[in-house]
Structures are given as C-alpha cells and as structure tokens.
Amino acid sequence: MNPARLVAFDVIRAVHESGAYANLQLPRELRAAGLTSADAGLATELTYGTLRRQGTYDAIIEDAAGRSIDDIDPPVRDALRLGAHQLLATRVAPHAAVHETVELVRSAAGKRATGFANAVLRRISERSADEWLERVESAARSDDERLGLRYAHPVWVIRAVRRALAAEGRPEELEALLAADNASPSVTLAALPGLAEAPADAERTPYSPIGFRLAGGDPEQVITAAGGRIRVQDEGSQLAALALTRARPVAGGERWLDLCAGPGGKTAVLAAEALAHGAILEANEVSPVRAGLVRTSVKGVPLEVPVSEEDGRVRAGAHTYDRILVDAPCTGLGALRRRPEARWRKSPADLPDLTELQGELLTAAFEALAPGGIVAYVTCSPHLAETAGIVSEMRRRFGDEVTELDARAVLASIAGSPLDLPAPADGSGRAQLWPHRHGTDAMSISLLQRR
Numbered sequence: 001m002n003p004a005r006l007v008a009f010d011v012i013r014a015v016h017e018s019g020a021y022a023n024l025q026l027p028r029e030l031r032a033a034g035l036t037s038a039d040a041g042l043a044t045e046l047t048y049g050t051l052r053r054q055g056t057y058d059a060i061i062e063d064a065a066g067r068s069i070d071d072i073d074p075p076v077r078d079a080l081r082l083g084a085h086q087l088l089a090t091r092v093a094p095h096a097a098v099h100e101t102v103e104l105v106r107s108a109a110g111k112r113a114t115g116f117a118n119a120v121l122r123r124i125s126e127r128s129a130d131e132w133l134e135r136v137e138s139a140a141r142s143d144d145e146r147l148g149l150r151y152a153h154p155v156w157v158i159r160a161v162r163r164a165l166a167a168e169g170r171p172e173e174l175e176a177l178l179a180a181d182n183a184s185p186s187v188t189l190a191a192l193p194g195l196a197e198a199p200a201d202a203e204r205t206p207y208s209p210i211g212f213r214l215a216g217g218d219p220e221q222v223i224t225a226a227g228g229r230i231r232v233q234d235e236g237s238q239l240a241a242l243a244l245t246r247a248r249p250v251a252g253g254e255r256w257l258d259l260c261a262g263p264g265g266k267t268a269v270l271a272a273e274a275l276a277h278g279a280i281l282e283a284n285e286v287s288p289v290r291a292g293l294v295r296t297s298v299k300g301v302p303l304e305v306p307v308s309e310e311d312g313r314v315r316a317g318a319h320t321y322d323r324i325l326v327d328a329p330c331t332g333l334g335a336l337r338r339r340p341e342a343r344w345r346k347s348p349a350d351l352p353d354l355t356e357l358q359g360e361l362l363t364a365a366f367e368a369l370a371p372g373g374i375v376a377y378v379t380c381s382p383h384l385a386e387t388a389g390i391v392s393e394m395r396r397r398f399g400d401e402v403t404e405l406d407a408r409a410v411l412a413s414i415a416g417s418p419l420d421l422p423a424p425a426d427g428s429g430r431a432q433l434w435p436h437r438h439g440t441d442a443m444s445i446s447l448l449q450r451r
Contacts, residue, residue: 001103004039005082008046010102012078015051015341017334022051022341033274050085051340053152057084058134064123065116076117083121088129098122109136127172151178156348157333162441164382164432173436180436181343184403187219189230190211190238190265192272194228195301206417208238210269223451228300229272234267234338236380236433236440239411241269243445244325244376245277247410252278254322259312259365262290264297266327266378271301279322284308284315302310316364324365324375328358334380334442337435351385358390362448366394366402374405377446382434387444388426394448405447407431 014020083101198212205211261283406429
C-alpha cells in the first residue's frame with residue numbers, strides 16, 4: 001500500500017474520529033512515516049484536497065452508492081472520500097486510485113466492505129469531475145446549494161461571507177473568495193522587528209513590513225537558524241499585531257496584554273515591538289497546551305513575557321493596560337485555506353456561544369484599559385456577527401467612553417503597498433482583509449480607544 005495514501009487516510013480519520021486538526025496532525029504523521037519529499041507532497045495534497053472538497057465528494061458518493069453518506073461506515077466513508085479526490089482532482093491513474101482505496105477499506109473495515117467500495121469507486125470513475133458536478137448540481141434546491149457543491153462550502157458559510165462582502169459593497173466578489181478558500185496558500189514568514197531580517201533573496205510581502213516569502217528551499221532551515229526570530233506567519237496576522245503597536249507612538253513603560261495569546265504568533269510580534277519601544281508585555285492563554293506554545297513562541301525575544309493560564313474574562317482585570325490584543329476565539333471562517341476541515345466542523349449553532357464569549361472578552365479588555373488605552377479586537381472570521389456586531393454592541397454599551405479608531409488608516413500607514421480596504425456600510429473604522437483580494441487570511445481588525 002502506498003505510504004502517502006496511508007498517511008493521508010490516517011490524518012483524515014483522526015480529523016473525523018477524534019477532532020484532530022489536519023494542520024497539526026499531518027506534520028506528526030509525516031515525521032513518523034519518514035516519507036520522501038515526493039511522497040510527503042502527495043500525502044499533503046491528498047489530505048488537504050479531500051478535506052476541502054468533502055461536501056462535494058459526499059454528494060457524489062451518495063449518488064454513486066445510492067445511499068446517504070451517513071449510512072456508510074465511517075472508515076469506509078473516509079476511504080471513499082480519499083478515493084473520489086484521487087479520481088476527480090489528481091493525475092493518479094484511475095486503476096491505481098481504485099485499487100489502493102479498496103486496500104485501505106480492506107485494512108480499515110475488513111473484506112466484507114471491499115466489494116461495496118470497489119463498486120462505488122468504479123461508478124465514480126465513469127464520469128469526469130465536470131460531469132459529476134453538473135449531475136449533483138442539477139439536484140440542488142437553490143443557487144446557494146449549487147455554489148456550495150461547486151466550491152465545497154456549506155450554504156450557511158456562503159450566505160455569511162456574501163453578507164460580509166455586501167457590507168463593503170462588493171457582493172460580486174463572492175465566487176472569487178470561494179475559489180481562493182480552496183487554493184493552497186503560499187508559505188509566508190515574519191522576521192521579528194528589530195531582531196531579524198529577511199534573507200537578501202527573499203520576496204518581501206506587499207503589505208506587512210516584516211513579512212517575506214522564500215524564493216525556494218526549505219523554510220525550516222531559515223527558521224531554525226534564526227533561533228525563533230523568524231517564523232511562519234500569515235501576513236494578515238502580522239498586520240493585526242502591528243495595527244495595535246503602531247496605532248499611535250509608544251511611550252516608554254507602557255503595559256500591554258495579549259489576552260487570548262495561543263498559539264503565540266502575534267505574541268512574538270508584540271514582544272519584539274515591546275522590546276524595541278521599552279514597553280512591558282504580558283500574555284494569557286486559558287488552554288495549558290496552547291499556553292506552552294506561547295512560551296515557546298517568545299523564546300527568541302530577549303524580553304521577559306509572563307504567560308498566565310486564566311479565563312481571559314477574569315484575567316484582563318488583574319491590572320490596567322495601555323494596549324490589549326483580543327484575538328478572540330471564533331468560527332475560523334477566515335482561515336479555510338489553512339484549516340480545510342473547519343468549514344465542515346462549524347455550524348450556525350456555534351455562533352451564539354462564540355459571540356457571547358467574544359463580547360465578554362472584549363468588554364473585560366476594554367474595562368482594563370487605562371484612559372486613552374487601545375484594544376485591538378481581532379477575529380480570523382469575516383462573519384458580521386463576530387465582527388461588526390460585537391463592536392456595535394460595545395459602542396451601545398459604553399457610549400461616549402469608547403472611540404473607534406480608523407483601522408484602515410492605521411494599516412495603510414503600515415503597508416508597503418496600497419491596501420484595497422473599502423469602508424463598511426456601517427461607517428465603522430473596521431478593516432477586513434480577504435484571501436482573494438489581499439492573499440491573507442480573512443482577518444477582521446477593529447481598534448477601540450478608551451476616552
């Protein structure tokens with residue numbers, strides 16, 4: 001059995017069986033398997049491609065099997081998804097895709113399931129990807145269902161991002177965004193300001209002054225050689241951290257807090273900026289595992305950054321701060337390129353609890369600000385309930401005590417190239433980044449100042 005397919009299958013099973021995250025599970029499986037670079041590349045494509053297009057493949061498998069996807073045993077279901085991806089979206093020879101997938105079914109579910117799997121895969125192989133799309137789309141009950149099948153997004157996500165684009169007057173960009181969510185993002189790195197520089201032959205990112213991409217080679221070598229001062233980080237995340245530190249000049253002795261710090265990428269940027277300007281930085285992360293990642297992330301910065309492990313709603317009030325970053329837990333709809341399973345894992349039922357938590361965290365942070373202090377409210381989601389809705393509620397609750405700064409103007413002052421950031425229809429100062437427009441995760445950034 002091909003080891004790349006086995007690794008991909010094991011990761012997909014872990015995602016569905018134990019709630020694993022593919023971007024964390026896959027590197028562990030690759031290291032354990034000791035694959036060649038070619039096989040590791042194949043395993044990555046098979047894993048991410050299968051998870052991204054899962055909803056579309058499920059519709060095709062249901063048609064070919066003549067039964068609901070929920071009625072297929074989970075190991076067989078995951079193997080069929082992996083086989084469908086090979087048949088419809090890769091250059092793998094059909095006979096090899098069918099044979100290898102049937103062998104996966106045999107090892108995972110026993111011989112009794114192999115005949116069923118073989119029959120389903122052979123039916124799938126009888127049509128091209130376009131023919132299958134035309135067939136399953138013809139059974140869709142609405143235009144949004146058709147879009148969902150074509151671009152492999154749940155309908156509720158399509159409607160949410162359409163509303164977010166419409167709030168900027170750009171609803172026509174919907175399909176470009178959905179397509180961008182299915183593209184593999186390039187590896188972007190950050191050189192911590194004042195501590196590291198990008199290699200001379202690197203390509204600088206267009207917006208973040210600390211971001212770059214390598215012309216080639218293994219980024220791990222550059223990261224290891226830099227001793228934690230160069231790290232993989234999306235350009236949008238870099239901008240979110242810099243928006244807080246550069247919203248106004250820093251006065252020496254300022255006290256900062258990263259309230260929801262895990263896994264620590266933004267914390268490292270804040271630490272480098274605090275070191276450069278004589279500020280004090282503290283971090284908090286309620287999850288012990290993620291708190292450990294935060295401590296590791298700041299090791300390359302010669303600044304003591306204490307990391308607490310408390311509920312942020314309580315921790316924020318421990319002191320008074322001049323700047324606070326609230327990178328709030330959210331649906332993660334802005335990072336679907338990197339976390340392909342997230343689109344199938346979340347549902348509208350998750351929003352009430354999330355938005356309640358987001359509002360409580362931001363309220364606690366705002367109340368912990370010194371007069372004139374700034375809180376950056378950041379989500380890796382464009383969903384209006386998690387972004388504009390939360391900030392609107394803050395303005396209602398605190399009235400004249402809160403002033404919203406123009407985050408778009410702050411980002412424009414940071415960026416090396418012009419940023420296309422249309423003003424939202426609500427007149428707020430919120431900045432919304434997009435993968436199809438900026439090549440970043442869909443980060444929402446709001447800056448609130450306490451009078």
